[in-house]
Amino acid sequence: MERRERADAARNRQAILRAAEDLLRRHPPEQVSVERVAVAAGVGKGTVFHRFGSRTGLMRELMGERARELDEAVAEGPPPLGPGAPPVERLVAFLGAVAELAARNGNLVAAHEHAVTTRRSEPRETNPIYVGWHRHVTALIAEGRPDVDAEEIAHLLLGTLHMEPIASQLRAGDSARLARAFAALAEGLLGGPAA
Known part of the structure; x- marks a missing residue:
């Protein structure tokens, strides 16, 4: 039974x-x-x-399902997304993959964001997906540029996903423009262009 x-x-x-x-x-x-x-x-x-x-829990679980594949690629996949590539290449690959994931799942990302922001007790910064992504971006920036505030820059980069002009573009399915902008920022910060 x-x-x-x-x-x-x-x-x-x-x-x-x-x-x-x-x-x-x-x-x-x-x-x-x-x-x-x-x-x-x-x-x-x-x-x-x-x-x-709650609705937040449902959206978080569904978003988690989508994020797991990316997390596995970061931890165990081939470079540049996985280990073994220089920090700039990994950062460009990761931010591009995040943009693509957001564009493929535009309404889910919007629903997840809405659910999180309407529950004042659960700030975005405590969301397990955001925490994991922020930790990864921070580590890559710190490895490539130990002289800068890697944690704050990681918040700035990931925070762009929640800005309405960018979110609207991603809901429309366009990740290429954001991926190029992320690459330019990462290469400018860490030295590039990525190979």
Whole structure:
């Protein structure tokens, strides 16, 4: 019986995540409520809240699913995204990958951002995805330029993703322009251009 309940919970989790993702593809983020997700997933609203805690938790989990692949590439993948390349090359590759991820998942990123910013108790800087990305960017900057405030510069770079002109561009699916701008900034900061 216990094994069946775990299998049911796993199926419900996947159904909820798929429903949220599908709704975000078809509707503006502000129209994707827990109630709509529950109906689309064929579960009760209470099931969504029990599994994810809130709309913020649901969006965070869905965003986490998208970010895991990037995190694995950074930790174990081939250079320049993975270990083994100079800091400037890794930073250019990472920021380009973040821009691409944001553009591929524009409504999800917007929904996640909206969910986080409307919950005053959970600032963006405590979000596990942001924390991990900030730590990585900080380390690369500190390695390439130990004379600068790497933590603050990392906040500046990652914060651009939340500026409305950039967010609008990413929601439209355009990551190339931001990736080029990130590359110019990284190369200017750490010495470049990247090979």
